[in-house]
Amino acid sequence: MTVPAKRSFGLGARVAVGIGLMVIIFGAVFASRFGRDPDLVASPMIGRAAPAVAMPYLEKAGAMSLADLRGDIVVVNFWASWCTGCRTEHDALLTGAAAYAGSDVTFVGILHQDRPETGIGFLDDFGRGDPYDYVVDEGSRAGIGFGVLGLPQTFFLDRAGTIVGQVNGPVSYGMLANTLDAILLGRTVDPVTETGDLENR
Amino acid sequence: MSRRVRNYLYLGAIVALLAVVVIGLIPRDVAGETDAERAHRIASELRCPFCSGESIAEAQSSIGNDLRALIDEQIASGLSDDEIFDYYVSVYTERVLLSPPLFGWGLLLWALPLLLLAAGLYAVLRRRRRADPVAAVASAAALEDAKRAVARDLADLDAQAAAGELDTATLARLRADYESERDALNETVIQPPGHTPRSRGRTMAGAAVLIGGALVLTVGVVLTVRDRTPGDLITGGVASEAQSLDFSTISDEELEATVAANPDSIPMRLALAARHFNAGDFSAALDHYIEVLNRERHPEALANVGWMTFQSGDSDNALQFVEQSLALSDELPLPYWYLANIRYRGYDDAAGAVAPLETLLRFEALPDEFRAIVSDLLAEVRAAS
Numbered sequence: 001m002t003v004p005a006k007r008s009f010g011l012g013a014r015v016a017v018g019i020g021l022m023v024i025i026f027g028a029v030f031a032s033r034f035g036r037d038p039d040l041v042a043s044p045m046i047g048r049a050a051p052a053v054a055m056p057y058l059e060k061a062g063a064m065s066l067a068d069l070r071g072d073i074v075v076v077n078f079w080a081s082w083c084t085g086c087r088t089e090h091d092a093l094l095t096g097a098a099a100y101a102g103s104d105v106t107f108v109g110i111l112h113q114d115r116p117e118t119g120i121g122f123l124d125d126f127g128r129g130d131p132y133d134y135v136v137d138e139g140s141r142a143g144i145g146f147g148v149l150g151l152p153q154t155f156f157l158d159r160a161g162t163i164v165g166q167v168n169g170p171v172s173y174g175m176l177a178n179t180l181d182a183i184l185l186g187r188t189v190d191p192v193t194e195t196g197d198l199e200n201r
Numbered sequence: 202m203s204r205r206v207r208n209y210l211y212l213g214a215i216v217a218l219l220a221v222v223v224i225g226l227i228p229r230d231v232a233g234e235t236d237a238e239r240a241h242r243i244a245s246e247l248r249c250p251f252c253s254g255e256s257i258a259e260a261q262s263s264i265g266n267d268l269r270a271l272i273d274e275q276i277a278s279g280l281s282d283d284e285i286f287d288y289y290v291s292v293y294t295e296r297v298l299l300s301p302p303l304f305g306w307g308l309l310l311w312a313l314p315l316l317l318l319a320a321g322l323y324a325v326l327r328r329r330r331r332a333d334p335v336a337a338v339a340s341a342a343a344l345e346d347a348k349r350a351v352a353r354d355l356a357d358l359d360a361q362a363a364a365g366e367l368d369t370a371t372l373a374r375l376r377a378d379y380e381s382e383r384d385a386l387n388e389t390v391i392q393p394p395g396h397t398p399r400s401r402g403r404t405m406a407g408a409a410v411l412i413g414g415a416l417v418l419t420v421g422v423v424l425t426v427r428d429r430t431p432g433d434l435i436t437g438g439v440a441s442e443a444q445s446l447d448f449s450t451i452s453d454e455e456l457e458a459t460v461a462a463n464p465d466s467i468p469m470r471l472a473l474a475a476r477h478f479n480a481g482d483f484s485a486a487l488d489h490y491i492e493v494l495n496r497e498r499h500p501e502a503l504a505n506v507g508w509m510t511f512q513s514g515d516s517d518n519a520l521q522f523v524e525q526s527l528a529l530s531d532e533l534p535l536p537y538w539y540l541a542n543i544r545y546r547g548y549d550d551a552a553g554a555v556a557p558l559e560t561l562l563r564f565e566a567l568p569d570e571f572r573a574i575v576s577d578l579l580a581e582v583r584a585a586s
Binding site: 020021023024027028030031039044045098101102103104113139140143144145146147149150167177181184185186200201 | 202240250251252262263264267268270271291292293294407409410411412415418421451455463464465466467468469496528569
């Protein structure tokens with residue numbers, strides 16, 4: 001009886017093992033990155049002074065700067081008529097502006113990457129906040145200064161004009177109220193909240 | 202061609218190739234640039250933050266125009282290149298740079314080719330120094346070639362020594378090298394072609410590595426594909442209302458102090474009033490609800506004031522408050538409960554209590570216990586009417 005000779009591993013087997021090892025290494029590298037959403041960047045804006053850019057009012061003469069609002073808590077919302085997330089959050093912003101009107105909270109809506117006419121059309125369709133400052137981001141200077149990466153984006157400023165919170169995507173009234181209450185209470189705020197994709201034109 | 206000449210040729214080729222790479226990496230001359238050229242160069246090194254994969258120089262969108270205008274302005278105001286780059290990094294993080302930065306992980310990326318080159322050179326040099334022909338020789342024919350080459354090198358060396366081209370030290374070193382190489386080759390025994398059976402342990406280890414890798418991959422893929430929830434290992438893209446401020450973690454005293462400091466904050470005062478109301482401290486709750494109602498006709502405040510009024514025995518006014526609340530909002534469940542109770546118990550109007558209780562049961566978010574109580578009362582008023 002002949003016993004077949006035990007064969008060593010040939011070239012094919014070695015290549016297969018090599019490819020297998022490569023797959024494992026790449027898989028391990030990718031898997032190690034799964035824990036983080038690549039879209040999610042720690043915001044560099046938290047803890048910084050809000051940029052002081054003069055912005056003309058959307059529907060009246062004159063201009064304002066966020067620096068004029070020191071002493072107030074400020075909600076800065078970047079929006080545009082083409083942004084669907086901005087429609088989603090619009091009611092929440094109007095409700096928030098009315099509910100916190102008496103608490104030294106000022107809402108500023110900055111029309112970003114849009115024409116004033118279409119912005120006014122949006123407000124005609126969906127309503128205006130009262131009280132609420134609507135301004136135009138000329139040359140996108142405010143948006144660039146805030147590092148805006150898409151719309152809608154909302155920033156919370158404390159009474160010193162420091163950016164303490166940020167929401168990427170549509171805000172809800174609950175989120176607004178909780179963040180504002182936390183600032184009023186002098187508590188720390190969740191720095192960055194993600195609620196959805198940021199839209200670009 | 203002697204071994205030495207061949208080695209110089211190889212070295213020359215390597216140096217030439219490296220020179221090409223190094224020349225390519227040398228920054229262009231930026232001294233004679235116009236402002237427009239400088240702006241374009243800076244813009245082409247920055248990623249357009251709104252666009253996908255385009256530099257600011259290429260971006261056709263309106264934000265691209267705005268960013269280019271800002272760079273022009275920054276150049277005109279006398280900022281240096283570094284100051285301009287620093288500004289965009291400070292606003293958009295390092296992701297805005299199209300070339301990886303020369304620090305942190307970026308430095309590793311830049312250094313990796315050099316590290317690999319150094320490792321390769323080290324490996325080659327080590328191998329040469331060991332003069333380990335045994336490993337290099339794979340077959341009998343190659344062994345014979347190698348033996349002939351060493352013999353030739355030794356003959357060359359003798360000829361050079363005779364011609365007086367080499368000094369004594371070099372001669373001795375080279376001769377020692379070649380002779381040790383020759384001795385090693387002479388001792389080499391070529392294994393007959395065949396097999397070196399692989400050990401069982403190595404096979405098992407290989408299989409274990411493969412299985413482990415497959416497991417890691419599977420877990421990673423499953424974690425990525427499944428739905429995410431707030432507070433998950435994988436974050437982002439999920440609304441995180443769950444992380445929001447919980448009033449229950451705030452003490453009564455703290456809430457009282459905050460409301461006193463911010464008398465016009467309606468949401469917080471409502472939370473405080475509801476806390477007193479739920480604790481049965483109606484007089485404290487009423488004070489805060491009245492403060493709220495002085496500022497805003499809030500449906501929750503109206504309904505709870507109505508209920509407290511009913512508890513005090515004044516059904517007429519209670520009914521008014523609750524009806525006002527329902528006129529303002531039909532989204533709160535409790536006003537329907539109050540309305541049904543006031544009609545049934547305050548006015549003995551069992552038939553009038555049926556409709557609000559039916560409406561109440563249509564709310565989806567009712568706690569089960571409360572739903573059971575409502576159902577019981579509905580059965581009772583239907584029987585009574």
